[in-house]
């Protein structure tokens with residue numbers, strides 16, 4: 001595609017990734033995450049991997065993975081190893097959940113959303129509209145033991161220890177702290193329709209791909225403490241985190257496929273370069289020292305040199 005003279009250095013050990021959910025083509029917000037993670041990897045002589053997070057099959061759009069890959073390549077963002085698709089990795093997630101089960105950390109839950117809402121209402125707890133309900137532990141057994149987890153017996157939840165405060169450092173936002181019981185409660189690792197959740201799959205796959213640095217949008221910041229807790233339970237090393245500023249629309253809302261953000265235009269190199277420049281601006285990359293008629297490769301090289309987080 002493009003001849004990008006930014007070789008990865010074997011000594012670096014840096015392994016980063018971009019992990020889009022194929023619910024639609026890349027939009028301005030997802031390009032920022034792709035570009036930021038690519039630049040961070042290249043700056044540090046590392047590798048940049050691509051993982052398609054197509055676990056939530058009902059939300060995935062057929063062909064969106066291919067379109068995302070085409071868009072990335074048009075922007076000169078080439079991945080360094082084979083792409084993995086989460087939909088092909090159910091057995092791996094099953095094995096990881098069995099490890100948690102054997103450690104007496106899982107229990108099955110048959111509550112519907114409505115039942116949870118009713119229980120919380122009886123306890124006088126109201127959940128703000130944009131937040132997930134904190135599970136009132138209705139199905140949690142007094143004493144946790146490994147369970148026989150069968151195919152269709154409801155959701156599987158992770159039993160959190162009582163006082164669990166996760167602290168980590170974000171490279172942009174500094175020290176972060178989350179009390180998992182207060183912020184999220186016993187969260188679901190496998191839904192009652194049998195699908196493993198993002199929280200489990202992302203942790204298992206980041207470890208399987210040896211990811212050392214996670215660079216992604218700030219909208220995912222509130223998930224990080226859950227993921228660090230799972231890493232501890234599964235005996236994985238925690239990567240370093242950098243959460244990038246979000247691209248907001250004119251109403252101050254995060255751009256997302258749900259808000260029907262429009263796809264970036266990458267039909268020709270000029271369009272792709274325009275999109276890269278816009279994404280770069282969100283990342284503080286303005287007025288790079290490149291010629292007015294610079295190619296994508298030249299712009300990416302200048303952006304890599306200028307990258308500093």
Ligand code: GLU
Nearest residue numbers: 019020021053202216220
């Ligand atoms: N698949 C997630 C998304 O598209 C990103 C996961 C991650 O970077 O951890 O929002």
